Amino acid sequence: MSNQPVGEAMFGLIEELYPICRSITGNGVRKTLARIGEVVPLDVYEVPTGTQVFDWTVPREWNIEEAYIEDRDGRRLVDFANHSLHAMSYSVPIDDTFEWDELRPHLHTIPDHPDWIPYRTSYYKENWGFCLPDRDLEKFKAGPFRAVIRSSLTDGSLTYAESVIPGSSSREVLFFNHVCHPSLCNDNLAGNAVMAELARRLRERKLKLTYRFVWAPGTIGSITWLSRNEDRLERIHAGLVGVLLGDSGPFHYKRTRSGTTEIDQIVEFALNESQPDARLLDFSPYGYDERQFGSPGIDLPVGRLTRTPNGEYEEYHSSADNLDFVRPEHLADSLHLLERIVQLLEGNVVYQNTQPKCEPQLGKRGLYGSTGGSQPKQLEHAMLWVLNMSDSRHSLLDISTRSGIGFDVVRAAADDLVGAGLLEERADPETLGE
Ligand code: ZN
Numbered sequence: 001m002s003n004q005p006v007g008e009a010m011f012g013l014i015e016e017l018y019p020i021c022r023s024i025t026g027n028g029v030r031k032t033l034a035r036i037g038e039v040v041p042l043d044v045y046e047v048p049t050g051t052q053v054f055d056w057t058v059p060r061e062w063n064i065e066e067a068y069i070e071d072r073d074g075r076r077l078v079d080f081a082n083h084s085l086h087a088m089s090y091s092v093p094i095d096d097t098f099e100w101d102e103l104r105p106h107l108h109t110i111p112d113h114p115d116w117i118p119y120r121t122s123y124y125k126e127n128w129g130f131c132l133p134d135r136d137l138e139k140f141k142a143g144p145f146r147a148v149i150r151s152s153l154t155d156g157s158l159t160y161a162e163s164v165i166p167g168s169s170s171r172e173v174l175f176f177n178h179v180c181h182p183s184l185c186n187d188n189l190a191g192n193a194v195m196a197e198l199a200r201r202l203r204e205r206k207l208k209l210t211y212r213f214v215w216a217p218g219t220i221g222s223i224t225w226l227s228r229n230e231d232r233l234e235r236i237h238a239g240l241v242g243v244l245l246g247d248s249g250p251f252h253y254k255r256t257r258s259g260t261t262e263i264d265q266i267v268e269f270a271l272n273e274s275q276p277d278a279r280l281l282d283f284s285p286y287g288y289d290e291r292q293f294g295s296p297g298i299d300l301p302v303g304r305l306t307r308t309p310n311g312e313y314e315e316y317h318s319s320a321d322n323l324d325f326v327r328p329e330h331l332a333d334s335l336h337l338l339e340r341i342v343q344l345l346e347g348n349v350v351y352q353n354t355q356p357k358c359e360p361q362l363g364k365r366g367l368y369g370s371t372g373g374s375q376p377k378q379l380e381h382a383m384l385w386v387l388n389m390s391d392s393r394h395s396l397l398d399i400s401t402r403s404g405i406g407f408d409v410v411r412a413a414a415d416d417l418v419g420a421g422l423l424e425e426r427a428d429p430e431t432l433g434e
Pocket of ligand 1: 181187310317
């Protein structure tokens with residue numbers, strides 16, 4: 001299938017980004033964005049430490065060079081050089097010797113999965129720690145142990161990036177994904193790679209809507225982005241947080257806060273078309289950045305698309321979320337679903353029938369009985385549906401759903417009717433009926 005080359009390309013990007021130690025700030029994020037910028041041009045923004053963003057403050061910038069624990073014979077028992085998960089993110093610098101009892105509270109493992117390294121952070125509370133396979137605890141025999149973390153917490157900045165792809169309308173679609181996790185593949189490199197490829201593809205198309213892609217750290221990044229873009233939010237017509245897009249699980253769509261916006265309807269429709277195992281979840285104020293987009297004072301029509309949701313797979317937030325856990329074919333599948341969602345967003349228009357009193361005479365306009373293509377009857381049928389329901393209250397998606405005729409046929413029928421002057425786009429396509 002033609003899925004394979006693009007899946008492999010996205011997987012290749014993940015392989016390159018995998019070793020980098022990312023966090024909510026720091027050079028790992030910059031390096032990652034620089035590489036994504038080779039796929040699609042990015043505007044990179046730096047927001048200084050101390051900047052107030054709603055109720056939060058941009059934290060100090062964290063960077064790390066080295067972290068290890070050695071026993072009294074100088075043998076390294078755990079070493080950040082081997083895996084970026086070994087150092088707890090935002091660990092303060094340390095270089096000291098500890099007895100076992102003092103060291104143990106700083107060691108994190110997953111006893112149920114003794115070979116996996118957990119992912120731990122301490123962004124907003126000063127602390128330090130090491131994460132390691134539970135099995136490796138038995139290496140800690142002869143204390144005292146020397147723990148070294150060469151990290152820095154300095155006044156720097158938080159980094160995020162945007163790629164804006166202008167359409168003929170200033171109405172925007174927002175695609176948001178987080179970029180703050182270290183060596184973890186599904187969360188979040190899969191989203192990073194799929195969004196980069198989607199943006200690259202959209203740049204080559206003629207678009208009606210404007211698409212704004214954002215790569216930013218989770219939580220503090222979306223809060224920062226929202227606080228700096230408040231004046232632009234009313235342009236956002238639809239959006240998705242797109243994360244966890246590389247595993248083998250079925251798609252899960254988490255609805256927007258209201259649950260009844262166009263993006264909710266479109267994603268549900270796209271999943272119905274091609275994903276029989278997909279599941280729909282109602283909004284809840286827990287999860288990823290959709291929490292911020294769905295906060296009461298923001299309340300944007302932004303849903304969330306994942307495959308298996310966060311916390312619902314064993315490998316989540318552990319070293320087992322690795323290059324074996326994400327597969328090129330699942331990345332490609334996610335990309336194609338998102339492309340279909342874009343196609344529906346672009347094509348879903350509300351029209352007004354310009355000849356609403358009885359049926360217009362299609363034959364004299366060359367529209368009836370003269371249609372080409374493989375399904376002329378269906379196209380004619382679709383025209384009648386479009387004419388009947390184009391009363392300024394129903395979108396083409398509503399018409400497709402109601403008539404049971406596929407969206408692409410309904411869209412083609414509308415194109416013919418627009419060409420014949422029988423439909424006009426409604427000026428204000430907000431507040432649909434039904
Ligand atoms: Zn995560």
